[in-house]
Amino acid sequence: MRNDSGALLKVDGLEAWYGESHILHGMKFDVHQGEVVTLLGRNGAGKSTTMRSIMGMVAKRKGSVSFDGTETIAMNSNKIARLGVALCPEERGIFASLNVKENMVLPPVVKPGGLPLSEVYELFPRLAERANSQGTKLSGGEQQMLAIARILRTGATMLLLDEPTEGLAPVIVQHIGDIIRKLKERGFTILLVEQNFHFAATVADRHYVVEHGHVIDMIPNADLQANMGKLKGYLGV
Numbered sequence: 001m002r003n004d005s006g007a008l009l010k011v012d013g014l015e016a017w018y019g020e021s022h023i024l025h026g027m028k029f030d031v032h033q034g035e036v037v038t039l040l041g042r043n044g045a046g047k048s049t050t051m052r053s054i055m056g057m058v059a060k061r062k063g064s065v066s067f068d069g070t071e072t073i074a075m076n077s078n079k080i081a082r083l084g085v086a087l088c089p090e091e092r093g094i095f096a097s098l099n100v101k102e103n104m105v106l107p108p109v110v111k112p113g114g115l116p117l118s119e120v121y122e123l124f125p126r127l128a129e130r131a132n133s134q135g136t137k138l139s140g141g142e143q144q145m146l147a148i149a150r151i152l153r154t155g156a157t158m159l160l161l162d163e164p165t166e167g168l169a170p171v172i173v174q175h176i177g178d179i180i181r182k183l184k185e186r187g188f189t190i191l192l193v194e195q196n197f198h199f200a201a202t203v204a205d206r207h208y209v210v211e212h213g214h215v216i217d218m219i220p221n222a223d224l225q226a227n228m229g230k231l232k233g234y235l236g237v
């Protein structure tokens with residue numbers, strides 16, 4: 001059952017700490033079924049910590065995070081994953097000694113409905129070509145594709161993508177954009193952390209601006225151009 005607002009993911013009053021450092025201060029936002037939503041903000045604003053907290057990977061946290069009506073704040077990350085939420089972390093986490101196919105079949109299927117390898121390869125023809133290549137031999141773009149492809153295998157329906165375009169050439173960034181739009185068409189719900197707001201504008205429905213561990217604004221993508229000056233001010237660019 002969805003919660004009252006109809007949101008698939010609802011974050012409310014989320015606080016998080018690393019040791020004694022208080023990082024998140026009442027994060028509040030939601031993501032509806034089938035939406036692509038970004039978290040934008042300056043370095044150190046708390047975007048990755050928010051993603052990690054949603055996944056249950058930050059030990060000290062409180063507040064409320066609900067997924068499809070289920071409160072997850074007290075759950076461990078395995079249990080959260082079994083609800084169908086998956087994180088593609090900024091560092092990508094490819095196993096260097098394994099090849100593409102081995103990397104792909106490694107994560108456990110947590111929920112029925114994960115994409116079979118054949119469908120993953122349809123979405124990522126480049127990975128099909130590179131199926132037997134070792135992780136160390138992949139370009140940054142191929143590693144990023146593999147990192148996304150891997151979580152599609154798990155059956156997750158809510159994808160948390162942390163800076164998927166970081167350090168990639170413009171042509172690869174465009175390709176990642178195509179993939180995100182295809183995933184949206186297939187009904188996936190996506191929360192995206194991005195530094196590149198020009199890219200974010202090409203894939204997202206709404207943008208939340210994060211500063212000092214909480215949301216300070218929400219801008220629908222349709223209003224982004226009209227709010228560009230304000231957004232650049234928030235981001236200091």
Ligand SMILES: Nc1ncnc2c1ncn2[C@@H]1O[C@H](COP(=O)(O)OP(=O)(O)OP(=O)(O)O)[C@@H](O)[C@H]1O
Pocket residue numbers: 018021023041042043044045046047048049050
């Ligand atoms: N493992 C950690 N231990 C202690 N502090 C951390 C840890 N990870 C992040 N931080 C600190 O938490 C704050 C928020 O970091 P976070 O990575 O969530 O920000 P961000 O908005 O994702 O920024 P960036 O775009 O630079 O990744 C920063 O001050 C960072 O130094």
